[in-house]
Amino acid sequence: HACNREPSIAIELAHADALIRQLYYEHFLQLKPLLHQELGEEWTWKLHDVDEHGKPVSRIYTEIHEVSLFRNTDWSALISFFKERIVGLDAFWSNVKYGFEGLRWGITCAVHICLR
Secondary structure: OOOOOOOEEEEEEEOOOHHHHHHHHHHHHHOHHHHHHHHOOOOEEEEEEEOOOOOEEEEEEEEOOOOOOOOHHHHHHHHHHHHHHHHHHHHHHHHHHHHHOOOOOOOEEEEEEEOO
């Protein structure tokens, strides 16, 4: 998923080894009910996707439609969209981060925000 679609926020899991990436993704799947509870909504889950550089990632994401960073009339909607979800992700991570401590295989797990 290149950052060329709707504005979005995602948890991206990046690692050259697809099996390691899948293990992390499956760990997140076990926490899916808690994630959606903290966010107050369901997100889209993709085990196999690509980042803006064409590298393989797993993504858990949501998008906002019919808004644009280039229309200042949309800015309040964008700010609300991202703020609510960042707060939810922070609450989620505060509750689950210790469950990931044993999974240290050099994976990059990051929140990715796309503003296009």
